[in-house]
Amino acid sequence: MTSDTVLSLQILSLAAFCFVVWKVVRQPVERASFRSVAILVLGDIGRSPRMMYHSESFAENGFETYIVGNKGSKPVPSLLSIPRVHFLYLPDAPSTLGLPFILSAPRKVLLQVFSILNALLYRIPHPPEYIVVQNPPSIPTLALVWLVSKLRGSKVIIDWHNLGYSILALKLGNEHPFVKAAKWFESYFGRSAYAHLFVTNAMKEHLVKEWNLQGQKIVLHDRPPGHFHRTSPSEIHELFQRLGPPLDTNAIRDFLPSSTAPYSTPFTKTSSQPSKYPTTLELDGEFDSSPMPSQREDRPALLISSTSWTPDEDFSILLKALGLYEEKARARNEIEIDESKEGSLPKVLMVVTGKGPDREKYMNEVGRLQEDWRWVRCVSMWLEPQDYPLILGSADLGISLHSSSSALDLPMKVVDMFGCGLPVCALDFACLDELVHDGVNGLVFHNAQELATQIASLLTSFPNSPTLTALRKSLERSEQNAARWEWSTWSENWNTVMKPLITHNVNN
Numbered sequence: 275m276t277s278d279t280v281l282s283l284q285i286l287s288l289a290a291f292c293f294v295v296w297k298v299v300r301q302p303v304e305r306a307s308f309r310s311v312a313i314l315v316l317g318d319i320g321r322s323p324r325m326m327y328h329s330e331s332f333a334e335n336g337f338e339t340y341i342v343g344n345k346g347s348k349p350v351p352s353l354l355s356i357p358r359v360h361f362l363y364l365p366d367a368p369s370t371l372g373l374p375f376i377l378s379a380p381r382k383v384l385l386q387v388f389s390i391l392n393a394l395l396y397r398i399p400h401p402p403e404y405i406v407v408q409n410p411p412s413i414p415t416l417a418l419v420w421l422v423s424k425l426r427g428s429k430v431i432i433d434w435h436n437l438g439y440s441i442l443a444l445k446l447g448n449e450h451p452f453v454k455a456a457k458w459f460e461s462y463f464g465r466s467a468y469a470h471l472f473v474t475n476a477m478k479e480h481l482v483k484e485w486n487l488q489g490q491k492i493v494l495h496d497r498p499p500g501h502f503h504r505t506s507p508s509e510i511h512e513l514f515q516r517l518g519p520p521l522d523t524n525a526i527r528d529f530l531p532s533s534t535a536p537y538s539t540p541f542t543k544t545s546s547q548p549s550k551y552p553t554t555l556e557l558d559g560e561f562d563s564s565p566m567p568s569q570r571e572d573r574p575a576l577l578i579s580s581t582s583w584t585p586d587e588d589f590s591i592l593l594k595a596l597g598l599y600e601e602k603a604r605a606r607n608e609i610e611i612d613e614s615k616e617g618s619l620p621k622v623l624m625v626v627t628g629k630g631p632d633r634e635k636y637m638n639e640v641g642r643l644q645e646d647w648r649w650v651r652c653v654s655m656w657l658e659p660q661d662y663p664l665i666l667g668s669a670d671l672g673i674s675l676h677s678s679s680s681a682l683d684l685p686m687k688v689v690d691m692f693g694c695g696l697p698v699c700a701l702d703f704a705c706l707d708e709l710v711h712d713g714v715n716g717l718v719f720h721n722a723q724e725l726a727t728q729i730a731s732l733l734t735s736f737p738n739s740p741t742l743t744a745l746r747k748s749l750e751r752s753e754q755n756a757a758r759w760e761w762s763t764w765s766e767n768w769n770t771v772m773k774p775l776i777t778h779n780v781n782n
């Protein structure tokens with residue numbers, strides 16, 4: 275494409291943008307219609323769990339719910355089945371046409387501005403009562419919802435997941451002029467809203483103090499959806515039959531215990547197949563006629579990490595820790611081994627779920643490293659929304675490498691893991707203790723050596739590790755730990771914290 279054509283395209287976009295703004299400014303302000311909400315996600319809706327959960331909660335509370343965002347991964351199934359939910363997809367970001375960043379970035383923002391305004395002003399038939407916007411990204415969304423609220427009378431709710439400028443600072447450094455400009459933009463357009471939601475107490479305290487936020491301020495911690503649970507052996511059996519392909523590579527097939535579908539998987543077996551390990555009933559001399567799957571004693575330990583593969587998560591820590599575990603397992607199992615196998619370490623299958631920019635870089639590194647590994651394998655996969663909680667609930671240990679660019683947000687993946695009864699080893703950062711209680715529901719580490727030591731100590735004598743079992747028990751809702759139980763589901767929490775905020779006007 276010639277530079278003339280590019281210039282004409284830019285001029286056209288600018289003209290279209292000016293036309294929309296001119297039309298809007300001339301339009302008489304329409305009253306916002308009660309019980310409707312626009313949820314704005316600048317990104318793949320299917321990879322924005324918190325915004326999907328908000329949408330579901332609004333719709334369940336009788337709101338006509340418009341989700342504005344990009345099409346990509348499949349949204350959670352429950353959202354697709356609610357009649358009041360409408361998806362308004364934004365066009366995908368245009369290709370850069372080989373233009374330098376200085377030209378391609380403003381062009382991209384301009385097209386985004388146009389399509390977001392078009393959605394919020396025209397595609398939603400009546401002004402929504404509320405607009406819920408996720409931050410980050412802040413540019414251009416915070417300014418746009420501010421403008422739309424002035425024009426259409428909608429009330430803006432900013433859902434503070436993190437601080438956008440702190441993510442940019444990871445790449446450019448705190449002193450870069452773009453970072454300073456982004457911080458100004460975020461604090462200026464983020465200052466006043468009908469309400470501000472925060473994912474941690476720490477973020478609320480920080481922003482109230484530093485940015486003098488106007489409007490109601492509420493901490494809405496992430497919580498897992500009600501259907502997240504510890505996966506039963508039957509569900510694990512079905513899941514690993516479904517997962518087939520990502521685990522069906524030479525490197526993985528030879529590493530896992532052999533299995534014969536549909537009778538067994540590397541993690542489960544059924545009594546329909548003669549088993550190497552007799553069940554308790556068989557040992558008691560009774561015939562086990564039930565085909566119910568059970569977990570195999572010779573299964574590898576299943577470790578899970580979940581991520582968006584962004585630069586704030588340093589997967590080199592995990593890879594180094596897995597290498598150190600490999601050394602420990604060799605030393606224990608191949609040199610010091612005694613007859614009883616007491617104190618031995620199991621093979622480890624590390625599954626990293628999620629999609630994102632740094633995936634290829636780290637998985638190429640994994641490919642090189644595991645050529646020399648005998649006790650560890652690492653695979654990455656993206657699971658359909660219904661399978662994601664099932665794999666978390668099948669695992670033995672979760673790992674979080676979330677370090678938080680602002681030190682003010684928390685890893686949602688850990689919330690997911692706790693919801694599925696999975697204890698974690700989590701990398702420490704400033705406000706992690708709002709979620710992970712060291713030695714109670716998980717362990718906190720600071721570097722690869724510590725992580726490797728924790729994995730080895732939790733997996734000693736696997737699958738009968740008392741420490742791992744104790745951590746897992748703290749996540750069970752039982753009479754014994756009722757007193758310190760702090761977990762609720764997303765909708766219980768939302769109905770307690772958010773509902774009074776948004777139904778207040780209707781009740782009055």
Ligand SMILES: Nc1nc2c(ncn2[C@@H]2O[C@H](COP(=O)(O)OP(=O)(O)O[C@H]3O[C@H](CO)[C@@H](O)[C@H](O)[C@@H]3O)[C@@H](O)[C@H]2O)c(=O)[nH]1
Pocket residue numbers: 321322323324325435436473496580581582583627628629655656657658659660662676683684685686687688690
């Ligand atoms: N369906 C599916 N979802 C996945 C998969 N892997 C990861 N996810 C989704 O991706 C999330 C993890 O993405 P991250 O971007 O790593 O999130 P986080 O650091 O744990 O949490 C951040 O985002 C939250 C809200 O979106 C914030 O609340 C939180 O404070 C933090 O900023 C998981 O919680 C899960 O919903 C997968 O294979 N399949």
